[in-house]
Amino acid sequence: MPVVADDSAKFTAYAHPERLVSTDWLAKHLGEQGLVVVESDEDVLLYDSGHIPGAVKVDWHTDLNDPVARDYVDATRFAQVMGSRGIGRDTTIVVYGDKSNWWAAYALWVFSLFGHEDVRLLDGGRAKWIEEGRELTREVPTPTPVDYPVVEREDAPIRAFKDEVLEHIGKPMVDVRSPGEFSGALLHMPDYPQEGAMRGGHIPGAKSVPWSRAAAEDGTFKDREELEAIYQGEIGLSADDDVIAYCRIGERSSHTWFVLTHLLGFGSVRNYDGSWTEWGNAVRVPVERDVN
């Protein structure tokens, strides 16, 4: 039985309001049977420095990425990650994290690759919870392990690979990196390490909408009207378009994937997780640059 949805007025305008919960809702439902709260951050220790009571940690590097190949974990490993956190196939998961839910959205997207049905984001993420003075703890729960079924990943509907992106050129594509990365002036995020892309610029035809434009000052998602003004208005997408989103390694574009898919109700959005760290290093793929 899924845990009851958050019927906050703000969410009702979104295409899939059941994909979001508010901090108020979460505070009321913490500890409820069938609900597991997952924290997923950029910094692997942030959870340990204090988290929402009862929440478990899922780390994007050590839990969701294959340790050897550049890919996500396989079905067996995923079942272990979920089961060991007390998550069953029918568990309602609420994910939250730092940086306006970048990494939370990334975890949600990976959970979706494995077809986990009921996974939601905490609107505003970790920062909003803390801002509101709500409780944090360092106490790490010890969930009773659960049998999570071994379900094969189904990449095709929501994940794009390089060859598919090549074929997609000319169709709608959103580059969610910062303006400097998009133009080719920067090979990495401002204030972030250089991650070794050989070329700067963007995939030809991609439109630039930095991921953070979907977030309000407090890290919550902008309301539907504001989001439509950006994605449908400014860059002219429509909900029945076939869209690919990308960034640097697919984490910021998971945030945009979430917005287009669940908040605006686009039917076909794929996240290209190879993103610029693959494209900017690939041989003989076309690159567009806006700077000399």
Added chain:
Amino acid sequence: MTQLNTTDLPEPMAQLVEDFHAVEPKDRLQLLLELSDELPSLPERYAGHLDQLEQVHECQSPLFLLVEVEPATDGGNAEDRTVRLFFDAPKEAPTTRGFAGILHEGLDGRSVAEVLAVPDDAPLRFGLADAVSPLRMRGMAAMLSRIKRQVRHKSML
């Protein structure tokens, strides 16, 4: 347990390597968190003056560091001068703070010669790569090399 290679490390750093290996890999994160908690804040003369510090761009989160080399005592050798380390990193970046904490605990107060003799692979000796992922270890290696460069420059060796 395999023999730990700590003979070429300053004593406090060797001790930390042993501490990290004395616990299970998952508890190493807890130890790293303690070091993050214990990282001293900047002294008054540097607080609010991050422009006087060097930013380590290889770290995932903003980290600034500064080295001071205390004046030589009369007739003392430059390489016996004492090294002081100062770090600044936000509370929201506990892994980066933890790395800084290891270097502070392991190297602050040691001599120029000892700091310069620390092998470049020292950050990999704590058994942290699996716990935090190898990609995240790059920040600590970068901090160490910048510390050594500042020590070399400031002690004129």
